[in-house]
Amino acid sequence: MLYFDHCASTPPFDEVIQTVSEVMKLQYSNPSSIHQAGVAAEKLVTRAREVMASALQVQPNEILFTSGATESNNLAIQGAAMQKKSRGNHIITTGIEHASVYECCRLLERRGFQVTYLPVDSSGRIRITDLRAAITEQTILVSIMHVNNEVGSIQPIEAIGEVLKEYPRILFHVDGVQGLGKVPVKLHEWGVDLYSISAHKLRGPKGVGVLYCREGVQIQPLFAGGEQERGLRAGTLNVPNNVAMAKAVRMTLERQETAVTKLRELRQHLIQGIDSIPELVLNSSRNLEEGAPHVVHFSYPGMKPEVIIHKLEQHGIVASTQSACSSKDLKPSRVLLAMGCNEARASGGIRISMDAEQSIEDIVKLAEALRIIVKELKPLEKGQHRR
Amino acid sequence: MNYDMLILRFGEITIKGKNRTRFENTALNHVRRLLAAFPEPIVRKEYGRIYVELHGVDPALIVPKLQNVFGINSICLVKRADTDLEQIQAIALGFMTEVMAAQGDRTVTFKVSARRVWKPFPHGSQDMNHLVGSPILRAFPALKVDVNHPEINLHIEIRQDGTYMYHEIVTAVGGFPLGSNGKAMLLLSGGIDSPVAGWSALRRGLEIECVHFHSYPFTSERAQQKVLDLAQVLAGFAGKIKVHMVPFTEIQTKFTQVGHDNLIITLMRRSMLRIATKLAEQHRAMALVTGDSLGQVASQTLGSMNVIGKATDIPMLRPLVMMDKNEIIEISKNIGTYDLSILPFEDCCTLFVPKNPSTNPNLRMVENIEAYIEGLDEMILEAVRNTETVVLQDGLDADTEAEAKGSIPEHEAENTPANSIVKESSKELEDSWF
Numbered sequence: 036m037l038y039f040d041h042c043a044s045t046p047p048f049d050e051v052i053q054t055v056s057e058v059m060k061l062q063y064s065n066p067s068s069i070h071q072a073g074v075a076a077e078k079l080v081t082r083a084r085e086v087m088a089s090a091l092q093v094q095p096n097e098i099l100f101t102s103g104a105t106e107s108n109n110l111a112i113q114g115a116a117m118q119k120k121s122r123g124n125h126i127i128t129t130g131i132e133h134a135s136v137y138e139c140c141r142l143l144e145r146r147g148f149q150v151t152y153l154p155v156d157s158s159g160r161i162r163i164t165d166l167r168a169a170i171t172e173q174t175i176l177v178s179i180m181h182v183n184n185e186v187g188s189i190q191p192i193e194a195i196g197e198v199l200k201e202y203p204r205i206l207f208h209v210d211g212v213q214g215l216g217k218v219p220v221k222l223h224e225w226g227v228d229l230y231s232i233s234a235h236k237l238r239g240p241k242g243v244g245v246l247y248c249r250e251g252v253q254i255q256p257l258f259a260g261g262e263q264e265r266g267l268r269a270g271t272l273n274v275p276n277n278v279a280m281a282k283a284v285r286m287t288l289e290r291q292e293t294a295v296t297k298l299r300e301l302r303q304h305l306i307q308g309i310d311s312i313p314e315l316v317l318n319s320s321r322n323l324e325e326g327a328p329h330v331v332h333f334s335y336p337g338m339k340p341e342v343i344i345h346k347l348e349q350h351g352i353v354a355s356t357q358s359a360c361s362s363k364d365l366k367p368s369r370v371l372l373a374m375g376c377n378e379a380r381a382s383g384g385i386r387i388s389m390d391a392e393q394s395i396e397d398i399v400k401l402a403e404a405l406r407i408i409v410k411e412l413k414p415l416e417k418g419q420h421r422r
Numbered sequence: 423m424n425y426d427m428l429i430l431r432f433g434e435i436t437i438k439g440k441n442r443t444r445f446e447n448t449a450l451n452h453v454r455r456l457l458a459a460f461p462e463p464i465v466r467k468e469y470g471r472i473y474v475e476l477h478g479v480d481p482a483l484i485v486p487k488l489q490n491v492f493g494i495n496s497i498c499l500v501k502r503a504d505t506d507l508e509q510i511q512a513i514a515l516g517f518m519t520e521v522m523a524a525q526g527d528r529t530v531t532f533k534v535s536a537r538r539v540w541k542p543f544p545h546g547s548q549d550m551n552h553l554v555g556s557p558i559l560r561a562f563p564a565l566k567v568d569v570n571h572p573e574i575n576l577h578i579e580i581r582q583d584g585t586y587m588y589h590e591i592v593t594a595v596g597g598f599p600l601g602s603n604g605k606a607m608l609l610l611s612g613g614i615d616s617p618v619a620g621w622s623a624l625r626r627g628l629e630i631e632c633v634h635f636h637s638y639p640f641t642s643e644r645a646q647q648k649v650l651d652l653a654q655v656l657a658g659f660a661g662k663i664k665v666h667m668v669p670f671t672e673i674q675t676k677f678t679q680v681g682h683d684n685l686i687i688t689l690m691r692r693s694m695l696r697i698a699t700k701l702a703e704q705h706r707a708m709a710l711v712t713g714d715s716l717g718q719v720a721s722q723t724l725g726s727m728n729v730i731g732k733a734t735d736i737p738m739l740r741p742l743v744m745m746d747k748n749e750i751i752e753i754s755k756n757i758g759t760y761d762l763s764i765l766p767f768e769d770c771c772t773l774f775v776p777k778n779p780s781t782n783p784n785l786r787m788v789e790n791i792e793a794y795i796e797g798l799d800e801m802i803l804e805a806v807r808n809t810e811t812v813v814l815q816d817g818l819d820a821d822t823e824a825e826a827k828g829s830i831p832e833h834e835a836e837n838t839p840a841n842s843i844v845k846e847s848s849k850e851l852e853d854s855w856f
Binding site: 054057058061069070071074077078079082083086278279281282285 | 642647
């Protein structure tokens with residue numbers, strides 16, 4: 036099987052799998068217990084936190100372990116909104132956020148907050164002028180993803196941070212799930228206050244993530260319960276996954292430079308292949324500065340993407356339609372609509388997401404399969420189109 | 423700003439006689455160790471100072487580390503020229519161009535302080551002030567000479583092998599080079615004061631080994647870990663530190679049963695000093711260091727200090743004795759022990775604390791009680807025997823060193839709390855997880 040769905044999830048490193056099983060087997064104590072076995076487990080979590088912090092170039096006390104990116108995003112956004120609601124009720128985000136940010140903002144809207152969803156241009160990026168114009172006296176939080184999970188567009192986080200430095204009372208949250216390991220990340224330098232990541236997108240285990248919460252930033256917890264994670268995240272710490280996440284993140288970041296070079300090469304080849312098939316329209320940016328190296332997104336306007344996905348499967352190739360979290364609804368992609376694509380194009384999106392360990396030959400096979408599939412589907416195009 | 427080298431200047435050790443070379447070499451080794459992670463800089467020693475040639479390393483990365491070298495009073499950030507008038511003038515002008523670029527348009531007071539160390543150089547110190555200063559003053563109208571309190575004092579040191587220019591001088595920690603004044607045992611509790619006392623001792627050139635008393639199971643594992651973490655911070659200054667973990671449960675619980683609750687603290691402290699004194703003898707240390715601060719708690723009143731201090735016959739060094747709590751906290755924050763110290767784990771000093779501890783104990787009465795307690799001397803010896811030693815290195819994790827103390831090592835293994843639970847995962851295995 037050729038796996039081209041690395042944005043949805045990644046194969047864990049062998050070392051990660053081994054670490055999870057060994058820690059699970061040997062250090063099963065609750066790290067909050069006061070006995071020695073608990074202390075030993077707590078030490079592992081402490082070390083995992085230090086490894087995470089050094090990988091992200093932040094302080095260990097700025098790392099909160101969570102159950103994954105959805106929780107990290109909810110904790111960041113709802114936690115910041117609840118903490119700051121006496122100061123203001125306005126939140127700025129974008130129209131292309133992941134569901135765990137977007138729906139979180141929708142929820143807050145129902146609870147009386149005002150939310151501005153910044154538009155994006157055809158490359159999927161927001162404009163700094165729009166951000167500036169959206170900021171009001173009431174603004175308490177700006178939440179903008181680093182790399183979009185559907186088309187791979189890279190947001191100008193550094194420039195956004197620069198603008199927000201003029202407004203020290205506005206918190207800046209970045210959903211970094213698709214960005215870490217693929218694009219440079221400088222949290223302290225860019226003035227990021229809150230940053231979400233998930234382990235399983237970085238070849239770590241599922242069910243674990245991190246929220247970076249800059250020292251001095253106060254938020255409210257989502258859960259009532261124990262005092263774990265500075266009282267911000269009640270619940271027994273997931274020792275094996277915390278340790279394994281630290282390992283996965285460290286390994287991913289150590290490989291980042293070579294991985295990015297390789298991915299850019301793969302991406303270039305794939306884009307050439309798609310360009311050579313006139314029925315397909317590329318949605319990802321061609322510009323290296325604007326598009327993440329591991330994602331290529333294209334549409335076959337007038338063709339239901341599920342058909343292409345299933346056809347690809349017959350060729351032993353796995354890819355996705357939109358994001359995995361929303362791929363089951365048949366509506367046109369919110370992200371593509373926001374980028375100004377028409378409904379036919381927005382409904383026909385295919386996402387190829389790669390890993391640096393894949394080869395040019397894999398890409399050649401994929402491009403060849405696409406060529407054959409498009410040829411087969413071409414006669415059916417109109418019927419589909421009438422719908 | 424682009425610098426060529428650093429000059430590290432020694433403090434008071436330069437006035438010492440025959441020991442000076444030893445002191446300087448100790449500091450030199452300390453500098454080399456701190457810079458081990460940087461391949462580029464070249465470190466060499468000169469009379470009364472150490473040169474660090476940067477070779478491209480950003481001083482911002484290494485100066486904060488070097489500020490912690492004990493015995494170094496100040497660090498100058500230096501630009502170098504060959505000892506040749508035209509080159510000195512040119513480089514001084516270039517240097518000032520960089521300096522002035524950061525100053526904006528405002529008027530800046532200025533002077534040149536030239537010093538001709540190498541006398542064959544044809545121009546004297548006074549002449550050099552003019553020869554270097556005039557072109558600079560012509561180039562920057564914003565500069566105004568002020569020989570008494572200049573904002574920028576451009577030092578020019580003319581030596582045979584090169585001329586060194588600097589105006590930025592960073593204060594360093596001072597004191598005596600590491601371990602140059604002998605060894606002492608530090609009574610490390612886990613509070614705010616004792617780590618600061620330890621750091622003060624280190625700065626004064628004392629090598630220290632830590633002694634910690636734990637009353638497991640009345641005190642927790644975490645309290646012991648906290649002490650190791652604090653010692654680890656000290657190891658960051660000392661390079662390597664031994665921590666002796668003394669099992670104190672038996673003695674402490676005994677004292678709760680003698681019926682003189684108000685004297686428990688006095689009795690405990692005296693036993694601690696006896697144990698620490700014995701450990702000092704074993705490890706060839708010549709003094710005890712404590713974090714006592716006069717009047718802070720009942721055991722630190724003058725009366726208590728007198729009675730408690732009589733329990734040992736080696737010097738008691740109390741670096742913090744005349745300091746206010748705020749000053750101690752300030753230092754603990756600077757050296758990075760404060761956040762650890764305030765973690766809320768009970769240590770044996772806060773355990774079984776009576777409601778009204780005596781602030782002025784009677785020596786004869788205390789001695790009588792001690793004589794009355796059966797087997798106290800034996801319990802003290804037993805505690806010394808069962809002491810477990812941990813060696814901490816800077817930047818590395820704790821390795822429990824199998825240092826057999828006196829007798830019966832196999833008993834020691836069974837009795838010490840660190841071994842009382844089977845360790846299922848080895849350190850190597852744990853390392854492989856990260």
